[in-house]
Amino acid sequence: MTTSSSSSVPFFGMGREEVDEQMMKQQSAAAVGVGLGGLHHHHNPHLHLHHHHHQLLQHSSSLLSNSQLTTAGAQQQPPPPLSAASSAAGSGPPQLKRKRNQPGNPSKYLLLATYLALLLYLHPILYPDAEVIALSPKTLMATNRFICEVCNKGFQREQNLQLHRRGHNLPWKLKQKNKNEVVKRKVYLCPEPTCVHHEASRALGDLTGIKKHYSRKHGEKKWKCDKCAKRYAVQSDWKAHSKTCGTREYRCDCGTLFSRRDSFITHRAFCDALAQESARNPPPSLASHLFTGAGGAAAGLANNTTLDISSSTAHSSAAADILRLGGSTTGPGQFDHLLPPSTTTATSQQFRNQPHLSPSSAAFFMPQQDTSDHHQPFHHALMQQFSSDPNNAGGAAANQLFSLGFDGTTTTNNNMMTLFANNNNHGGVGGGGGGDHQHQMMMGSSTGGSVPLFSSSVHQQQMNNMVAHMSATALLQKAAQMGSTTSSNPNATTSASLLRSAFAAGPNNNHQKSSSGEKQPSLGTFGGSFFGDVDTDNGSSNNLHDLMNSFTAAANGNNNNNNGSGSSNNKKLTRDFLGVGHVAAAVRGIATTTNTISQQQQQIGAALERSSSLDSERNNNNSMGSHSSFGGNPSFQ
């Protein structure tokens, strides 16, 4: 370990060397998380850079703390040390205030802020007969409520609009202030019912104040700092933060930014402890299980396989490729965030080559083998992946594997396919991104029964995300939305309504919205993959539309089959959430068919046929390259 002899300022009760060592450890843990085995050398330059930078930072921070002790109370101080902060912390509010006064001159700002806060708070008391105004969130947040009918320019105040109208030679009229009339004070309520300021007694005294309050406390934080992860709802807050961001901040190795030294130190303590802990006591790592997985199937060859893989796939670690990040242009920094800490720490241990940290992981999991007997086919698939791994230099090998996947119609199909997706990504890493392209083209040209499987792997690549399908939460939400829980059962109503009410009361409402905005697995993207649609540039709205179409199709199919079975009495159980009657019908169709299994199968088959025909229709219309017709596939019938 490096020893810096320049200064011996103790940091947090530890010697300089120890700090260094820990930082080193963390650095390696963070940076190396991408890979396994021999991979890490790639990142060394980067790692060292980081390390030095950090050392510097660390150094200055410890110096700072020293000077603080002697010149307490000086102006322009960094935030107080931990002890002072925690003494104040019990009382809560002062902390909040300190947080707010980040921008500008602290002392002045604080005074002004206190004054304003006091004024706002006292407002209802000072002016008890004030007019209480409750605005809806929409009107409150509307920036330009007064629109000019000629040029559509918006204004915040009516007076301004009137002045503007003058320019168009339109009739205009300024409101004259009546000097005799006593201006009635106005107070504003926060539109959020759960907010304390929703009550008239705690209304706020000015419109901008309530606007800011509403966006800060209940609004979306749209303004993101480009330097750190902070988000702000009010633009001015964001601006103020942007001015100071990075100038007085403490960055931990784990990537967390702190603007306060004390919070940084406490965080460091925990971060360090975690790293130490996991270094001493290596958790069964994510890396090891792969090998044991292979070992479980190969039953004695485990060691061989392990060796083989770790040596031949040095360029793309098992961990990274399983996370399906291969071939992307993202830097290593992004990778290690995505890796769960167990991987990170495990790899860092290997990196550091500590002798006591190498338990035989294969042996570790052997006792469990009997419990996972039913995963045998899965192991088998895994084995295949492993055996082909070393050859997998580019897209060619992947292609081969792929066609193999089409032939197999066994239960392992799904697993194999996901693994193939891995493999393809793998190729992408090797070929420097070229693999990706090949993969997609392959997708576009192939037709066949494994459409759902392959579209899911396209999906993976498109999203560059680990989730290959709709999340279970989203599915539940959708089920509740569609009322698919309705069934022919006497208790069905309760279950459906339960699910629906759980959905309504539950937090999943926003999930879909937020996730589609953030490129998370969403309905929209799924819609794309639903049709084996390779076009990545499709807007999510378009995809959503596709999905709707597909369900409409399913609806038609089901209705055809269902006409005689008297399901119309269930109509009242379903609600037309999406505003598409067919969707509800589809749901009812699926839901009410518990009568016999064969009937159900027929219906699903029919629905799929319908959806596939619609699919090809749509593809023709859009003149897209990819065709995936279910109907034409013999293995499907």
Added chain:
Amino acid sequence: MAQLSPNPSNLGSPYPYLRELKSEERGLYLIHLLLTCANHVATGSLESAEVALGQISQLSAPDGDTMQRIAAYFTEALAERIIKAWPGVHRALNATKIKIPSEETMVRSLFYEMFPFLKVAFVVTNQAILEAMEGEKMVHVIDLNASEPSQWIALLQALSGRAEGPPHLRITGIHQQREVLDRMSHKLVEEAERLDIPFQFNPIVVSGGLENLDPEKLRVKTGEALAISSVLQLHPFLASHKNPNSRLLQRQGTLGELLLDQKDNSFDSASSSSSPPIGSPSSSQGKMDWFLNVLWGLSPKVMVVTEQDSNHNGATLMERLLEALYSYAALFDCLESTVPRSSIERLKVEKMMFGEEIKNIVACEGGERKERHEKLEKWIHRIEMAGFVNLGLSYYGMLQGKGLLESYGCDGYRMKEENGCAVICWQDRPLYSVSSWRCRK
């Protein structure tokens, strides 16, 4: 309504269409089937349940996509519930089932590794303890489930950085396994020596859960400031001693009534809120009250409670199943987006931890049902009734928790404040809550 009748030819068929379903369709279909099946189980129509179970198992897979995995564990749980009607069969099926504590510990630590929940809970807990122990010279911390030394190592380090110097620290660790405590003791003593903090570790081995804890062993001394940390330890005390087996002895025909009957065990939904005290009719309340009373009697300066923030203690099977479906869907989604599907560790956590919990929530009744996770507001009410005051987490503690969550890099994890407590969520679904308390004297 036409009854589903088990048709051998159909059952034997490989369901080609079902297997070709795409992930989403299959997911929706699985949800539908699961709820249908649960309905049948709840109403006691076993033949229908049997058919539904058969269908689900054609589609579910413990190593498939999230919905397939979830469906696999829920069907297992439903099947177990059905089988419990024949206690002999049930016992025979589990005749060779051995509970290995070391495995449980291992799965717990996997859970700790894979999710940020416990880590965030630890950070927030430590911060609350640090703040409460400001200026104290003798600090005693009781950890009701001492399995992760890292939390206390972090506390040691934070305490050593105190302006007024480190206190005398004593940590009492409670765990089922002697080895875990020994390991912890070793690590903590080592760390304390390194930091030069006067330190003492007091291990207490309690077999068979905290119910068997002897409060005397905690050896709380006068003059020391006490902190209690409870991570996922309180909800088992909600289990009542009612033994459903005596009633389940009846056979199939009455199973339906029986299962319906269990609705009557409305454990907490209404009654617990009004009556605090000791010797109340329901034994579940008695146990919880006893324990909270023991804790209160120690007059801790701070008590930090982490619990699952979901409602898995509903009176009816359907209620619980639905709630569990939602929260475990969120947990499985967490894993799906952070851990590869092929991970054996993921399978282990899913099977040995979540799977077992689901089984307990769905299949068990009465005293056997330990996983009685409840929402934060119920805990707040309950702990307040036991004589504690909600301290409210500091802004600072929240900030640290949030920082740690953000550093996890996965977008789905969130943290919010609710009544001064921290709620850790996946997307918008609350999963765990951390609250801090002090004694009201």
